[in-house]
Amino acid sequence: MTKIKSLFISLVLTLGVSTAIAGSHGSTHDLVKERGKLMCGSNTGLAGFGAPNDAGVWEGIDVDVCRAVAAAVFGDASKVEYVPTTSKVRFTVLQSGEIDMLSRNTTWTLSRDVDLGLEFVGVNYYDGQGFMVNKSLGVSSAMELDGASVCIQVGTTTEMNLADFFKANDMSYESVPVETNSEADAAYTAGRCDVYTTDASGLYASRAGYPDPSAHVVLPEIVSKEPLGPAVRHGDSEWADIVRWSLNAMIIGEELGITSANVDEMKSSKNPEVLRLLGVDAGYGAMLGLSDDWAYNILSQVGNYSESFEKHIGPNTPINIQRGLNALYKDGGILYAPPFR
Amino acid sequence: MSSTTIQIISRSKYYNWLVKNLFSSWVNTILTVIALIFVYQVGSFFLNWAIFDADFRYNFQGELIIDRGFCSKNIMPGEYGACWAIIFARWNQFMYGLYPIEEAWRVNLIYALLPLAIIGILFDKIPFRRYFIYFTFIFPFLAYFMLYGGPGLSVVGTNKWGGLLVTLFLGVTGIGLAFPLSILLALGRRSKMPIIKSLCVVFIEFIRGVPLITLLFTANVMLPLFLPDGVNPDNLLRALVAVTLFQSAYMAEAIRGGLQAIPRGQVEAAQSLGLSYWQTTRKIVLPQALKIAIPPIVNTCIGLFKDTSLVLIIGLFDLLGIGRAALADMTWTKLYYEVYVFISLVFFIFCFGMSRYSLYLEKKLKTDNS
Numbered sequence: 001m002t003k004i005k006s007l008f009i010s011l012v013l014t015l016g017v018s019t020a021i022a023g024s025h026g027s028t029h030d031l032v033k034e035r036g037k038l039m040c041g042s043n044t045g046l047a048g049f050g051a052p053n054d055a056g057v058w059e060g061i062d063v064d065v066c067r068a069v070a071a072a073v074f075g076d077a078s079k080v081e082y083v084p085t086t087s088k089v090r091f092t093v094l095q096s097g098e099i100d101m102l103s104r105n106t107t108w109t110l111s112r113d114v115d116l117g118l119e120f121v122g123v124n125y126y127d128g129q130g131f132m133v134n135k136s137l138g139v140s141s142a143m144e145l146d147g148a149s150v151c152i153q154v155g156t157t158t159e160m161n162l163a164d165f166f167k168a169n170d171m172s173y174e175s176v177p178v179e180t181n182s183e184a185d186a187a188y189t190a191g192r193c194d195v196y197t198t199d200a201s202g203l204y205a206s207r208a209g210y211p212d213p214s215a216h217v218v219l220p221e222i223v224s225k226e227p228l229g230p231a232v233r234h235g236d237s238e239w240a241d242i243v244r245w246s247l248n249a250m251i252i253g254e255e256l257g258i259t260s261a262n263v264d265e266m267k268s269s270k271n272p273e274v275l276r277l278l279g280v281d282a283g284y285g286a287m288l289g290l291s292d293d294w295a296y297n298i299l300s301q302v303g304n305y306s307e308s309f310e311k312h313i314g315p316n317t318p319i320n321i322q323r324g325l326n327a328l329y330k331d332g333g334i335l336y337a338p339p340f341r
Numbered sequence: 342m343s344s345t346t347i348q349i350i351s352r353s354k355y356y357n358w359l360v361k362n363l364f365s366s367w368v369n370t371i372l373t374v375i376a377l378i379f380v381y382q383v384g385s386f387f388l389n390w391a392i393f394d395a396d397f398r399y400n401f402q403g404e405l406i407i408d409r410g411f412c413s414k415n416i417m418p419g420e421y422g423a424c425w426a427i428i429f430a431r432w433n434q435f436m437y438g439l440y441p442i443e444e445a446w447r448v449n450l451i452y453a454l455l456p457l458a459i460i461g462i463l464f465d466k467i468p469f470r471r472y473f474i475y476f477t478f479i480f481p482f483l484a485y486f487m488l489y490g491g492p493g494l495s496v497v498g499t500n501k502w503g504g505l506l507v508t509l510f511l512g513v514t515g516i517g518l519a520f521p522l523s524i525l526l527a528l529g530r531r532s533k534m535p536i537i538k539s540l541c542v543v544f545i546e547f548i549r550g551v552p553l554i555t556l557l558f559t560a561n562v563m564l565p566l567f568l569p570d571g572v573n574p575d576n577l578l579r580a581l582v583a584v585t586l587f588q589s590a591y592m593a594e595a596i597r598g599g600l601q602a603i604p605r606g607q608v609e610a611a612q613s614l615g616l617s618y619w620q621t622t623r624k625i626v627l628p629q630a631l632k633i634a635i636p637p638i639v640n641t642c643i644g645l646f647k648d649t650s651l652v653l654i655i656g657l658f659d660l661l662g663i664g665r666a667a668l669a670d671m672t673w674t675k676l677y678y679e680v681y682v683f684i685s686l687v688f689f690i691f692c693f694g695m696s697r698y699s700l701y702l703e704k705k706l707k708t709d710n711s
Contacts (some may be wrong), residue, residue, distance in 0.1 A: 043669075044653070044656060044658075044662065044665065044666060044669075045665055045666035045667075045668070045669030045670070046669055047669050047670060047671040047674055048671060051666060051669040051670050051671075052434070052439060052666055052670070053670060053672070054430050054431060054434075054670070054672065056433070056434060056438075056439040056442070081498070081500060082500075083500060083576075083656065084656040084657075084658060084662075084666075085656045086653075086654055086655070086656055088654070089558075089561065089562055089654075089655055089656060092562040092566070093562070093656070095566070096562070096565035096566050097565065098565060098576075179654070180665065181669075182665055182668050182669055182674075183665075186677050189675075189677075205671075208671075209409075209671075209674040209675040210675070211415065211418050211675075212418075317671065318671045319671060
């Protein structure tokens with residue numbers, strides 16, 4: 001009997017230890033370098049943020065963060081493998097070490113940052129949840145939505161915000177659960193629900209594709225803060241630093257007016273911060289364990305934040321999103337990166 | 342003279358059939374007319390939408406359609422039907438996923454060889470059948486080498502596979518691997534040896550008691566958490582394991598139904614002739630049991646083939662997943678009907694094919710008098 005007991009205990013211990021080992025990964029940076037490519041968790045397809053184009057090449061502003069990290073680590077922005085993740089599996093895929101970083105419109109919240117063992121390294125898009133309804137409903141405010149049916153993507157913060165908003169305002173709603181954003185959009189278009197709610201960026205993107213965009217109205221209430229950003233695993237601060245500063249380099253690049261077009265001329269700039277960023281003044285790459293031209297590679301191959309924004313979701317794209325909150329702090333937005341020194 | 346007679350007879354036969362089946366009474370006549378009107382309305386609407394008013398590669402102005410803005414129906418709303426250009430533009434992705442296009446000939450080769458690999462086991466009256474069967478056993482290794490790569494061929498990771506390739510890979514491999522496994526499980530469940538029997542019962546009941554999505558999640562998400570660092574079994578492989586286990590449990594129950602229909606006397610007669618357990622099973626029981634079990638087996642196969650689209654949930658781009666990714670691209674967004682109708686058509690072709698094959702097999706193997 002005692003034998004069986006000790007056997008059982010040792011079995012439990014072995015399992016526990018092996019899980020603990022599986023939990024503590026080696027240095028992600030070394031792992032990535034050894035592998036020769038970055039594994040990046042992407043969307044299964046969200047217009048402007050991350051989706052494969054007709055040629056099968058991934059594009060979007062979330063995808064650009066992955067490309068920036070690859071440019072910093074390898075000097076080659078194309079050395080990325082994209083792992084499409086759904087909203088339900090994205091965190092486990094990151095925790096299990098299948099991907100090195102997650103960049104797929106994921107909201108930075110306390111519980112995800114702390115409880116799920118993730119580390120959000122910054123914000124690449126400030127979003128907020130809104131509501132879209134058909135104009136024929138005659139609704140002009142979200143406060144008039146009592147009793148409406150709402151298409152909602154399950155397992156997202158959107159679902160919780162919706163419940164909170166309706167509860168706080170003493171209203172009821174009927175939820176129509178769907179799996180993906182495109183399904184929610186299709187359900188709303190087909191009239192299966194009165195209200196389509198998701199982050200405002202998504203609403204504008206969907207509306208842009210309707211045959212008659214003016215028949216739909218995005219209500220003025222924005223009911224949540226949705227800072228979307230890339231995340232890595234807890235416990236590997238060196239790797240988190242690399243991802244964080246790759247994103248920051250894009251933002252600082254915009255601040256200093258460095259674009260993919262003028263990056264070579266800027267190397268002879270007089271501004272010391274530009275010289276530090278582009279690696280003319282050596283030493284900053286080594287702090288991150290990277291080569292000195294890491295930020296130069298990002299800006300020349302991926303471009304600065306503004307270039308990425310304008311190319312994928314800006315006013316000249318069908319998605320047509322204004323910079324708004326996502327403008328630099330000096331242009332009236334809240335996009336702000338710590339100084340490069 | 343005689344030909345006219347035959348014509349009259351055949352015409353009257355036709356006429357008789359019509360009267361007997363469609364116009365035998367007033368009620369039937371009314372129902373027939375209503376049904377015909379309904380079929381005409383729906384059919385003409387669909388055909389107009391899908392073919393006559395539709396854009397294929399060029400819109401009504403003769404321009405090549407390169408994004409949804411060029412679709413006739415988006416230029417003149419309400420006047421035109423489907424815009425199939427999305428299927429043409431994304432054809433490679435529907436067929437191969439994100440497989441590098443310069444390597445796509447490898448997938449094409451495997452698509453072309455697949456019928457040769459299964460023809461030997463599907464039909465028994467073809468010439469050189471023995472060689473086809475040999476090929477069937479070589480084919481999985483050949484397919485693995487061609488698709489994944491190896492010496493002489495560049496490696497294409499399974500995360501690049503997608504579209505029909507993933508759907509067929511999961512469907513065909515899942516069914517192929519599950520079949521032998523399910524026979525063993527079914528025999529095990531009928532075994533008199535208590536350990537084997539209870540193992541099989543527990544396995545079958547556990548798998549059948551859990552939805553496929555749960556199995557996929559377990560295989561995809563839980564497995565890597567328990568494995569040591571660096572050991573990450575391939576994503577597609579994990580899905581394949583889940584699909585195979587799922588299919589084997591269901592098929593085992595279908596086969597058990599067939600086994601139970603074999604009268605006890607047959608086994609006893611075989612034993613009294615001195616046949617061993619395996620001889621009895623192989624020569625007496627299984628041929629009859631499998632024949633009875635054909636309809637339910639094909640049923641589970643069709644079910645599985647369609648269920649493979651659930652892998653979308655774990656981030657694999659099967660046919661449905663790649664279709665949705667196409668819809669998420671701003672170039673083509675909102676062409677839902679075109680994408681889903683196309684995907685349905687592809688699934689229908691395969692499932693209908695399986696169903697007709699099962700009908701053919703049932704007829705061929707029918708030996709009783711009923």
